[in-house]
Amino acid sequence: MEPFVFFGGKGGVGKTTVSCAYAYRCATAGVRTLVVSTDPAHSVSDVFDQSFDDEPRSVEGVDGLDAMEIDPEDEMQRHLDEIRESLSEQVSAGMVSEINRQLEMSHGTPGAYESALFDAFVDVMREESEPYDRVVFDTAPTGSTLRLLGLPEFLGDWIDRLLYKRKQSIDLFEKAAIGDMEPRRLLEGDPVIERLRRRKEFFEYAGETMRTEAAFFLVFNPDQLSVNETARAIEGFTERDLSVRGLVANKLTPTPDDDETGRGARYLRERVATERDRLEQVREGFEPPLVAEIESRTSEVRGDVLTDVADALDVDV
């Protein structure tokens, strides 16, 4: 299995449970594992009954398993502070307030949240993943995950265009300075081009890693909405040249015993029948294989229950 494993899916289908269970399974099989949550609601803490932050911390009671939670809001603030710091080093006091306004505006735009999340993802892949054999990502709900995965290519093109424009203007400035005149800008050592290049490398790394070193799994519930969403997600992944490795059906209704005939049992039997149809639909109609069928639990998934769920996953470690 690839070093990076992503679990995605519609909101509320149990991505956190499945990714924690998978991480648990990897860790107990002797693979050093890190589980990363990017959901600001932070439910990994609830699963392991322990609080985590943006530094990997070992999970109590499980050898070889670490967890961390990334908050995009914090990430955004950190990015903002970093720029502010270099701003005060470089820029004269008069300009600071002017540029500061621009800076705050750029962190309030709709894309900022996703960009922060994306940066955090890639940073984990690049820097934090060193001591681990496997990093499991518990991603945000499908829509934004897909947009996130589409970012490298899209942003790479954009940066290319910016680079081209910048070079063009500097080239003209250099040409305008004939003879002894000092050109207004120089191509050599231009910090803007340098930064843009670094960004470009960052996106290239991200795109390459997602394509070659990551495996994607989609979690869904056996209802029509969830199945439809999964179909769209698979399509979205295919469009981006990423393949979905498998599908995980979560929260299946348990079948009642045969001797039970009460109203509850009838209700359950009916549900099981419709769910079986949905699962059939998934098995027949979808390309990625159905790798796990996890029954609904009455209690929160924690401790022993997590072990059960982990056993239900037919995913390679």
Next chain:
Amino acid sequence: MTLADRIETFRATLTEWLRGLYHGMITHPAYEKIEKEAEDAEDEFMLACFPDAFGIPSPVSYYTAELLPYLEDEFEAWERRLWDRESLIERKGQQYHF
């Protein structure tokens, strides 16, 4: 002052005048034109980096904000040029000395 000296002085003055004339009529407008063109290219770059300054949200402005500390002069000049600019024709017209 000998005749040779006077010729020398005359030639020096003439050379200076000619150079001045050439600079004023040919090279200076040419530099200016290139420089204006460079500024235009820079304006486009700045606009592509910070369209949110005009209320157009951009998916990359989160990243281009990183460039702000290095774009102090450009940013100021850009804003000034934008305030100055009445129309594209006016700006382009400045490049021709009628």
